[in-house]
Amino acid sequence: MPTEESTNTRAWQIYGQRQLARAYTPPVPERLNWTPWEGIGPGAEVLGDVSGRRVLDIGSGAGHHAVHLAQAHGARVTGLELSPTQHERAFSTHAGVDGVEFVQADVAEYLTTTEPFDAAYAIGTLAFIDPHRSLPALRAGLRPGAPLILSLLHTDLHGRGPSTAVAPREQMILLRDDPPLPTQMWVLAPQLWEDLLTEYGFRVEALDLFPHPDDDASVVQQLIRARRLPDRPARVSSRARSTRAPAAHAAVGVGAILLSEQGILLGRHRRGTLELPGGSVEATGESFEDAVVRELAEETGLLAQTGDVELLGTLVDHVEGVLRVTVGALVHAWQGQPATQPEESVGDWAWYPLDQLPDGLFVCSAQILTAWDPDLPIDHPPTHFTAFAPAQ
Numbered sequence: 001m002p003t004e005e006s007t008n009t010r011a012w013q014i015y016g017q018r019q020l021a022r023a024y025t026p027p028v029p030e031r032l033n034w035t036p037w038e039g040i041g042p043g044a045e046v047l048g049d050v051s052g053r054r055v056l057d058i059g060s061g062a063g064h065h066a067v068h069l070a071q072a073h074g075a076r077v078t079g080l081e082l083s084p085t086q087h088e089r090a091f092s093t094h095a096g097v098d099g100v101e102f103v104q105a106d107v108a109e110y111l112t113t114t115e116p117f118d119a120a121y122a123i124g125t126l127a128f129i130d131p132h133r134s135l136p137a138l139r140a141g142l143r144p145g146a147p148l149i150l151s152l153l154h155t156d157l158h159g160r161g162p163s164t165a166v167a168p169r170e171q172m173i174l175l176r177d178d179p180p181l182p183t184q185m186w187v188l189a190p191q192l193w194e195d196l197l198t199e200y201g202f203r204v205e206a207l208d209l210f211p212h213p214d215d216d217a218s219v220v221q222q223l224i225r226a227r228r229l230p231d232r233p234a235r236v237s238s239r240a241r242s243t244r245a246p247a248a249h250a251a252v253g254v255g256a257i258l259l260s261e262q263g264i265l266l267g268r269h270r271r272g273t274l275e276l277p278g279g280s281v282e283a284t285g286e287s288f289e290d291a292v293v294r295e296l297a298e299e300t301g302l303l304a305q306t307g308d309v310e311l312l313g314t315l316v317d318h319v320e321g322v323l324r325v326t327v328g329a330l331v332h333a334w335q336g337q338p339a340t341q342p343e344e345s346v347g348d349w350a351w352y353p354l355d356q357l358p359d360g361l362f363v364c365s366a367q368i369l370t371a372w373d374p375d376l377p378i379d380h381p382p383t384h385f386t387a388f389a390p391a392q
Helices: 003-022 064-073 084-094 131-141 190-199 288-300 363-372
Strands: 054-058 076-081 100-104 119-123 147-155 169-173 181-185 202-211 220-228 252-260 263-269 278-280 309-319 322-331 346-352 384-387
Touching (some): 003 169, 003 181, 064 084, 064 100, 076 084, 084 100, 131 190, 190 220, 252 363, 263 288, 278 288, 288 309, 309 363, 322 363
Parallel strands (some): 054 119, 076 100, 119 147, 252 322
Antiparallel strands (some): 147 220, 169 181, 202 220, 252 263, 252 278, 263 346, 309 322, 309 384
C-alpha cells in the first residue's frame, strides 16, 4: 500500500476509535445523501434499480448508508471498510440487518477474491485511495454495464480547488472536540477524474457540482456517475446536457471546429458535457460567421476573422417540441491560446486527437463533428444536415 494511503489508514483508525469511545453511531438516513448536506442533490435513484442486486459500498464507515439501501431499496449490500475501528462501528450496530454484510479489507485486494458486483458507490471515500490502484480493481470487480457513483471533494474549506495532476495533497478530518487528523487526498479536477475513469474502462455519464448550501462557505462536492464498459471497443457516446428543453430564443446557434496538430478544441460545460466553442446567434441580424467569431472570443479568448470561417451547413432537430437549428463551421486560422474566460459557462479548453475523442460530447457538438467527418465513431440522436454550397 502506498505511503499516502498508510497515512489515511492510521487517520481513519484513530477517527473510528474516537467515535467508538463516544458510542456515536449516525442514524440510518431516510434517503441516500451524496453530499455532507441533507437534501442536496439526487438520492439512491442514480444507482438505478438495485432491488435484489449486489451493491458495493466502498469505505462504508459506520454502515448507515448500506443499511438504508438494503432496507429502503431491497439491495444486497456489502459494506467494505479498511479501518478496523470503522468496521467495528458498523458491525457492532448493524450486524443483524438483512441484506447487509460488513467486510474489513482493502478494496483492491478484496475485489480480486469476490464475484463481480452489480453496482458500486463511494460517498467521500475514494479520494483517499490512489486512483491508479482503485479504478482498475473496480473495473475488474464490476459487471459490464454496472454503475459506479462517486461523491468526491472538489473545493475544500479553505477555498482550494481541485488539482490538475494525479497527486495527493494534505487535507484534514475535522472533529468537534479533538485535534484534526491529517490525511492525503486525491482532490482532482472533474476532467481529470473523467480521463482516469475513461482510461480504466468506464464511461462518465454525468458530472455535477454541489456547492455548500451556505453562500459564505466555499466547500463544493462533485458527483460523478459512471458506468463500467463492456469488454469490447466502444464507440464514443454523446448525451444531452440536461433533460430540460432549450429556451425558444436560443434555438438558433453555431458551433465551431478548430483543428490543430494536437486535435480538436473542446471545452467542458459547467453541467459536465464536452463541447465545441459556440453558442446562440444574437437576434440583431448577426451573421453566422460573426456569431462564430464573437463566441470564439467570448468563450476561449481566441481571435479570428470572418474570412477564416467556413460554414459547413445546418443541422435541424427537435428537443422537447422546440425546433433547434445549429450551423456548423470550420475555423481555418486564429490567434492566441484557448483559456477559460470569467463568467462563461464553458471552460477547461483542451485539444483532443481525433482518434481519442472523449465520451460525453454535447449532442450539438457531436452532430457537427459527424457532419464534418461522417467516419468519426460518435453516437448521437438523428438530425437532418444540409451542407452549404462551397464559396465561389
